[in-house]
Amino acid sequence: MNNKLGRLSGGLLLALYAGLASAAYQLNFQAPVTRVASEIYDLHMLMMYIILVIFCVVFGVMFYSIYAHRKSVGHKAEQFHENTTVEIIWTVIPFVILVGMAWPATKTLIAFKDTSNPDITIKATGYQWKWGYDYLKGEGEGVAFLSALATPQDQIHNQKPKGENYLLEVDNPLVVPVGKKVRILTTANDVIHSFWVPAFGIKQDAIPGFVRDAWFKADKEGTYRGQCAELCGKDHGFMPIVVEVVSPEKYTEWVGAQKAKVAAAAEDPNKQWTLAELQAKGEKVYAANCAACHQATGKGLPPAFAALDGSKIATGGKKAHIDMVLNGKAGTAMAAFAKQLSDTDIAAVVTYERNAWGNKTGDAVQPAEVKAARK
Amino acid sequence: MSAVIDTHGHADHEGHGYQPSGLMRWVTTTNHKDIGTMYLWFSLIMLFVGGVLALTLRAELFQPGIQIVNPEFFNQLTTMHGLIMVFGAIMPAFVGFANWQIPMMIGAPDMAFARMNNWSFWLLPVAASLLVISFFVPGGAPAAGWTIYAPLSTQMGPGMDLGIFALHIMGASSIMGSINIVTTVLNMRAPGMTLMKMPMFVWTWLITAYLLIAVMPVLAGAITMVLADRHFGTSFFNAAGGGDPVMFQHIFWFFGHPEVYIMILPAFGIISQVIPAFARKPLFGYASMVYATASIAILSFIVWAHHMFTVGMPTAGLLFFMYATMLIAVPTGVKVFNWLATMWKGSMTFETPMLFAVGFIFVFTMGGFTGLMLAIMPVDVQLQDTYYVVAHFHYVLVAGSLFAIFAGTYFWIPKWTGRMYDETLGKWHFWLSIVFFNITFFPMHFLGLAGMPRRIPDYASQFTEFNMIATVGAFGFGLTQLLFLYTVLKCSVLGKGEKAPARPWEGADTLEWTHLPSPAPYHSFHEQPEVK
Numbered sequence: 001m002n003n004k005l006g007r008l009s010g011g012l013l014l015a016l017y018a019g020l021a022s023a024a025y026q027l028n029f030q031a032p033v034t035r036v037a038s039e040i041y042d043l044h045m046l047m048m049y050i051i052l053v054i055f056c057v058v059f060g061v062m063f064y065s066i067y068a069h070r071k072s073v074g075h076k077a078e079q080f081h082e083n084t085t086v087e088i089i090w091t092v093i094p095f096v097i098l099v100g101m102a103w104p105a106t107k108t109l110i111a112f113k114d115t116s117n118p119d120i121t122i123k124a125t126g127y128q129w130k131w132g133y134d135y136l137k138g139e140g141e142g143v144a145f146l147s148a149l150a151t152p153q154d155q156i157h158n159q160k161p162k163g164e165n166y167l168l169e170v171d172n173p174l175v176v177p178v179g180k181k182v183r184i185l186t187t188a189n190d191v192i193h194s195f196w197v198p199a200f201g202i203k204q205d206a207i208p209g210f211v212r213d214a215w216f217k218a219d220k221e222g223t224y225r226g227q228c229a230e231l232c233g234k235d236h237g238f239m240p241i242v243v244e245v246v247s248p249e250k251y252t253e254w255v256g257a258q259k260a261k262v263a264a265a266a267e268d269p270n271k272q273w274t275l276a277e278l279q280a281k282g283e284k285v286y287a288a289n290c291a292a293c294h295q296a297t298g299k300g301l302p303p304a305f306a307a308l309d310g311s312k313i314a315t316g317g318k319k320a321h322i323d324m325v326l327n328g329k330a331g332t333a334m335a336a337f338a339k340q341l342s343d344t345d346i347a348a349v350v351t352y353e354r355n356a357w358g359n360k361t362g363d364a365v366q367p368a369e370v371k372a373a374r375k
Numbered sequence: 376m377s378a379v380i381d382t383h384g385h386a387d388h389e390g391h392g393y394q395p396s397g398l399m400r401w402v403t404t405t406n407h408k409d410i411g412t413m414y415l416w417f418s419l420i421m422l423f424v425g426g427v428l429a430l431t432l433r434a435e436l437f438q439p440g441i442q443i444v445n446p447e448f449f450n451q452l453t454t455m456h457g458l459i460m461v462f463g464a465i466m467p468a469f470v471g472f473a474n475w476q477i478p479m480m481i482g483a484p485d486m487a488f489a490r491m492n493n494w495s496f497w498l499l500p501v502a503a504s505l506l507v508i509s510f511f512v513p514g515g516a517p518a519a520g521w522t523i524y525a526p527l528s529t530q531m532g533p534g535m536d537l538g539i540f541a542l543h544i545m546g547a548s549s550i551m552g553s554i555n556i557v558t559t560v561l562n563m564r565a566p567g568m569t570l571m572k573m574p575m576f577v578w579t580w581l582i583t584a585y586l587l588i589a590v591m592p593v594l595a596g597a598i599t600m601v602l603a604d605r606h607f608g609t610s611f612f613n614a615a616g617g618g619d620p621v622m623f624q625h626i627f628w629f630f631g632h633p634e635v636y637i638m639i640l641p642a643f644g645i646i647s648q649v650i651p652a653f654a655r656k657p658l659f660g661y662a663s664m665v666y667a668t669a670s671i672a673i674l675s676f677i678v679w680a681h682h683m684f685t686v687g688m689p690t691a692g693l694l695f696f697m698y699a700t701m702l703i704a705v706p707t708g709v710k711v712f713n714w715l716a717t718m719w720k721g722s723m724t725f726e727t728p729m730l731f732a733v734g735f736i737f738v739f740t741m742g743g744f745t746g747l748m749l750a751i752m753p754v755d756v757q758l759q760d761t762y763y764v765v766a767h768f769h770y771v772l773v774a775g776s777l778f779a780i781f782a783g784t785y786f787w788i789p790k791w792t793g794r795m796y797d798e799t800l801g802k803w804h805f806w807l808s809i810v811f812f813n814i815t816f817f818p819m820h821f822l823g824l825a826g827m828p829r830r831i832p833d834y835a836s837q838f839t840e841f842n843m844i845a846t847v848g849a850f851g852f853g854l855t856q857l858l859f860l861y862t863v864l865k866c867s868v869l870g871k872g873e874k875a876p877a878r879p880w881e882g883a884d885t886l887e888w889t890h891l892p893s894p895a896p897y898h899s900f901h902e903q904p905e906v907k
Contacts, residue, residue, distance in 0.1 A: 025840055026825040029757060040753045047751065051744045058711065059737065065718045066733070069654075070725075077655040077722035077882075087663050090712045091705060098701045101751065106694060108753040113690045156833060158440040166439060167835045186687075191527040192620055194685060194760065198826040203756045205686045207621060208526060209614020212687030229685070229760040229828050231520045233527060234446045237831030301447065303513040303532050333530050 030198045033220045033245070037201030039108040047101060054097075112201070115215045118183035120176065126186070126193025126206035126228065128335065129235035129292060133174050136185070140255040143262075146340065147172045148288065149238045156238075168225040173242040177251035181217045190335055191233060197226035197243055205230055218245040233333065235292055265342075273344075275351065275364040282352025285345045290353075293333060298357040304333060309357040318363055321350055322373045338374060343367040402497070405489035406897060407474045410496050412791070414471030415784075417499055419860070421463030422777075424507075426853050428456040433815075433849040436842050439834055449832035450518035451534075455506065457521025458538065461638070462545045463503055465772065468780045469641040470495075470552050473580050475791060477556060479887035479895060480574045482565025482904045487558035488551075495551035502544040509534035509541075520830060522631070525612035525623040529604050536605070539598045546591040553584035553591075560584075565886070567906030571665070574885045575658060578665050579644030582672045586633045586640075589676075594630040597623060621686050628679035636675045639771060640668060642779030643710060646732050648885065649782050650714050653729035654721030655882035660713040667706035667713075674703050684755045693752050700750035707743055711736060726880075727801030731782035734809045735775065742770025745820065760830075763823025769816045774809075781808070781859065789875030790887055793894030794866040800858055807855040814848030 032038040069075045120138030124131055130148035135141055150169040154160045163169070176182050186195050186206035196203040197216070204214035218224070226241040246254065273281075287296065290308075294300045298309035308314045313321050325346055328336035337346060347367045354361040395403055401413060432452050435443045444452065474492065478485055486492045509516040514532020517523060528535055560581045564573070573581075600611040601623070610616020612623045651658045658664065680688060680696040688696075714736055723729070745767040749755050758764060781804070788796050818841035823829075827838045834842065865871050875893040887895060890904050 025821065026837060027821050028824050030826055036753070037757075040757055043751060044748070044754050044757075047748055047754065051747070055740075055744065058715065058740065062715050062718065062733075062736065065715065065721075066723065066725075069719065069721050069723055071655070071722040072724070075720070075722050078720040079656060080720075081657040081659050081661065081717075082663075083660075083716075086716070087660055087709070091709060094705050094708045098704060101747075102698060102701060105697065105751045105753055109693055109697070110690060112753055112756065113693070156441055158442065162439060162836055165835070167833060191530065192524060196828075198757060201753075201757060203685045203759060207614075207686070209620070214687075226826070227828050227831075231450070231524070231527065231760075231830045233518075233530065234450065236450075237446065237828070237833050304447070304530075 032199060032201060033218050033222070033224065034200045034202075034216045035219070036108065036112050036216070037199060039104075039111065040201045043104055043108055046104065050097065050101065112214075115183050115213045117181065118215060119180040121183045121185065122174070122176075123185040123187065123211075124174075124195050124206065126188035126190075126195070126232065126239075127340065128190045128233050128333065129228075129239040131170075131174075131193075131195075131228075131239065131241060132189075132340065138180075139177070139252065140258070143255060143258045145172045145258070147174065147242070149235075149240060151238075165225065167238065168227070168240045168242065170240055170242045173223070173244045175244045175246060175251065175254050176218065177248045178218055178221050178245050180248075181215060183213055183215045185211050185213050187211050189340075190333070192230050193228050193232045193239070194230035195226075195241060196229040197224055197241055199224040199226075200243070203229055218243075221245050221247060272366060273347070273364065275355070275362075278348045278351035278364055279355055281344070282348035282350070283356075285341065285349040286352050286356075289337065289341065290349065298353070298359075306334075308353050309359060314353045314359050315361055318350070318354075318365055318369070319373065321354065322346065322365065322370055325350055326370070326373060343370040343374075346370045403493070405485075405493050407478050407486045407489070407492065408791075408895065408897065410486075410492050411471045411474030411476075413496050414467050414474060414499075417496075417503075418464045418466075418468035418471060419863070421459055421467070421503065422856070423860075425456050425459035425464055426856065428452045428459065430849060430853050432456065433846040435832060436834070437846040438843070439836055439839055441833055444832070446832045447518060448515065450520075450830065451510070451516040453830050454517045454520050454523075454538075455510070458506060458517070458542075459503075460772075461521060461634075462542070463499075463506070465638050465776050465780070466545075466549065467499060469580075469583075469638070469776075470549075472576075472641065472645065472780075472783055472787075473552070473556055476787065476887065477559055477577055477580060478563070479790075479891060479899055480577050480885050481560065481563065481568050482886050482890070482900050482906065483559060483563035484898060484900045484903075486555050487563055488555045491551050492555055495548045495555070498544050498548040498551075502541040502548070505537045505541040505544070509537040512537065522624075522627060523598070523601065524620070524627070525601055525604065526620050528601050529612065536602065539602050542598050543595055546595050549587050550591050553587040556580055556584040557588070565900070565903040565906050571662065572906060574644075575647035575661070575664055576641070576644035579640045579647070579668055582668050583637050583640045586637050586672055586675070590630040590633045590637075593626060594634075597626040597630065600626075621683070624683050624686065625680065628682045629676070631682065632679040633672070633675040635768075635771075636671055638776050640672065642735070642776045643668065645779045645783040645786070646714065646735055648883075649728045649732040649786050650717050652786070652880045652883040653726065653732070654718050654723050656717060656721040658713070659716035659719075660709070663709055664713055667709040670706040671703060674699065674706070678703065681750060681752075681755070684752050685759045697750060697752045701747065704743070704747050704750075711740055711743075724881075726785070727796070727798060727805055728782045728786035728880075730802065730805040731778050731785065734805060735778040735782060738774030738778070738809065738812065739771060742767055742775060745770060758823055760828055761823035762819040762827045762829055765829050766816050766819035766823060769819075773816070774812055778808070781805075784859075784863065786880070787887075788863065788866050789879045790891070790893050790895055792866040792870075793875050794870065794872035795875045795879060796862050796866050797872060800862045804855060804858045804862065807858070808852065811848050811851035811855055815845050815852055816848075818842075818844045818848075 029041050032041045121136045123134040123136050132146045135143040147170045150171045151167050155162050186204045188206040188208040193206040200216035202214050202216045224243045228239040293305035294308050300307040313324050326338040328334045344367045347365045347370045350365045354363045512533045516534045517538035519528040603609040604611050610618040612618045612620045678700045681700040822838055822841050877892045878888040891899050
């Protein structure tokens with residue numbers, strides 16, 4: 001039987017090895033691009049070497065004992081059962097090793113927590129299920145946008161081949177200049193999320209109602225990808241973080257373009273839209289903000305996510321409907337969109353919901369009505 | 376006590392005047408052996424239920440993309456797999472061992488509170504039913520992870536309420552079981568069985584029972600507050616009403632970290648019985664083992680926030696929890712060294728219990744190493760909520776607790792059933808388990824290091840290969856457990872296999888081996904044995 005087992009496990013090992021040789025298996029952390037991330041990388045390697053030495057010594061002893069002190073080789077059991085000296089030795093030595101590990105860990109921890117004197121401060125807000133970025137201080141102050149998954153649904157549902165950055169791509173990446181200390185303030189709108197970019201060695205939970213901070217200073221230009229790291233509901237796996245680190249000149253250019261875009265997008269709040277215009281715009285807003293829960297079909301996923309098709313809110317009075325979208329519903333997953341969406345977007349999406357699927361109210365909600373409903 | 380220690384009525388072979396048969400025997404039983412058996416079967420059933428959930432998860436994760444389950448259901452599966460394995464499989468299994476073994480090992484006729492013992496078992500199927508029913512209520516089972524962090528858990532449907540009630544009931548069951556164990560151990564030891572002569576298994580359970588009594592009410596408090604936030608308009612964990620979502624985590628982990636040791640200390644106890652028996656040599660450093668177990672239990676109360684290194688604590692708090700956590704490596708190391716010293720210069724044989732015990736030391740220690748890595752706060756920042764953590768806790772919970780449960784089952788099943796288990800199948804079970812276990816969980820370390828978050832139904836393409844390997848391993852591991860089921864059924868229900876002698880293991884020297892026949896009689900130690 002031992003022979004059979006040997007052959008079986010040998011075969012499995014060979015299969016594993018062949019697999020390892022043929023594909024790009026990443027065995028360690030992503031290449032660090034900040035000082036803290038490289039310190040963490042080194043700390044992990046140092047620990048790994050110490051652990052490997054302990055592993056070899058401890059299990060060397062164990063396997064030698066298994067080899068030599070067997071009944072089948074005629075070894076007679078000795079009856080000793082204590083020895084104060086060795087017991088003190090194997091309490092003290094691990095303690096000393098631990099102190100050796102704690103020293104560099106403490107230094108890195110203190111560097112990790114030092115968020116003082118940033119060049120740029122950005123607030124990252126977790127939403128179910130996307131990120132919002134507000135540039136609060138430093139160059140780019142005032143820039144604000146949402147950043148959601150850009151991978152199309154048909155790739156996720158295996159109807160199309162998956163792209164190169166499957167699930168790690170967003171519509172609007174976070175852009176920061178190289179070599180500048182960036183302080184990230186995290187908070188959340190609904191449940192706890194976690195802002196994580198592995199290459200920067202930064203992971204900070206985003207807690208609704210509280211602000212926490214972390215920092216990074218990227219030393220290399222490039223695109224770095226991370227993900228939400230705290231279970232936040234249905235689409236927790238689908239809210240990546242993409243950071244583009246660019247040269248200071250490019251960053252200035254990007255800030256200019258963002259500001260121009262904001263100016264261009266500022267619509268006349270008193271413009272009267274036609275029903276068709278609102279519906280067309282509303283369909284896009286719906287797809288980006290509502291379809292994850294309420295579904296493209298409007299049927300929702302009851303009871304967690306209500307159906308809009310034929311719902312009381314979407315076919316009843318306009319006011320209640322606008323209020324629901326603006327302020328959400330406490331105690332449910334329905335978020336308040338007042339801060340996320342413009343008056344025009346809300347007017348459009350409400351109009352769309354009131355005229356899509358089986359809903360035939362014929363109402364056109366104007367941005368001015370939304371503005372009036374905001375308190 | 377005199378009502379329990381029945382010294383009369385020997386003519387009736389059951390020892391008590393009235394003994395219902397059939398199903399009612401099991402419903403009304405107050406016998407520690409019957410109750411232990413029911414605990415063990417219950418946990419075995421739950422192990423397979425939780426295992427099926429796990430295999431569904433692994434099947435979905437075989438490839439990137441959504442194939443088998445949608446993301447909502449995926450979250451329900453991860454949550455229920457965790458809850459069922461922790462509260463349904465591992466904890467009741469150890470209580471089953473305690474019920475069978477503690478009275479026999481300390482020379483007591485039964486547990487101290489025999490009727491409460493019955494009640495604490497029969498609460499469990501009720502709780503398990505609530506958990507299973509939650510899959511069928513609108514919105515499905517709890518999907519906030521087994522840690523049910525608020526405010527995500529306040530968003531869920533009625534399934535979460537069922538989950539909370541199930542936890543309440545299981546908590547009550549655990550507390551009753553623990554009070555029973557503490558009382559039995561402190562009051563019902565045979566003459567001469569001083570505390571420092573007790574078998575290690577009894578010691579580890581005594582300490583575990585105190586941990587349970589201390590922390591199960593804390594869990595009950597946390598989940599009751601979630602319940603109140605959900606239905607009664609309170610704001611314990613809602614910042615808008617003056618609460619704090621992070622407070623839930625502090626309370627939960629104040630329960631949760633001792634809970635980790637609740638699931639491993641009895642395992643240490645089993646291993647400390649098995650190793651000396653097969654090394655034919657007394658346990659090395661008995662006293663230091665007792666002190667190490669107690670230190671681990673005490674330290675477990677001051678390290679909880681290492682589960683929360685990324686919530687944004689002040690530097691001083693991070694340093695305290697990092698240092699305190701690292702300290703746990705010292706007593707844990709002492710235990711491992713003591714087991715090795717017990718093996719050293721022994722006269723070892725490697726029957727299935729010993730294989731699982733040695734496998735435990737080898738693989739559990741790897742879980743200990745990754746635990747040390749996670750204690751280092753800056754490294755943990757990169758690893759928190761990744762597959763590295765998933766690998767770590769499966770190394771200590773599957774290769775730790777579950778392997779110890781296997782070791783204990785093979786070790787004591789001759790005493791429980793009077794039949795020897797099938798040694799060939801037992802060995803196959805061990806080798807397949809340890810190989811498939813490592814194929815499943817070792818690659819998860821690499822996934823976590825490379826940046827794959829846990830609890831996601833779909834992943835970026837670079838994680839594909841290791842996920843495929845893990846899934847293949849998981850199915851191998853799951854199917855292997857059918858061997859265990861068959862082996863156990865064969866000795867127990869089918870009543871086959873060689874008849875077991877009173878002491879089948881040459882080096883086993885505790886009371887159940889030296890003073891009782893195999894199978895152990897329905898009522899043992901009518902007259903207390905004298906321990907010298």
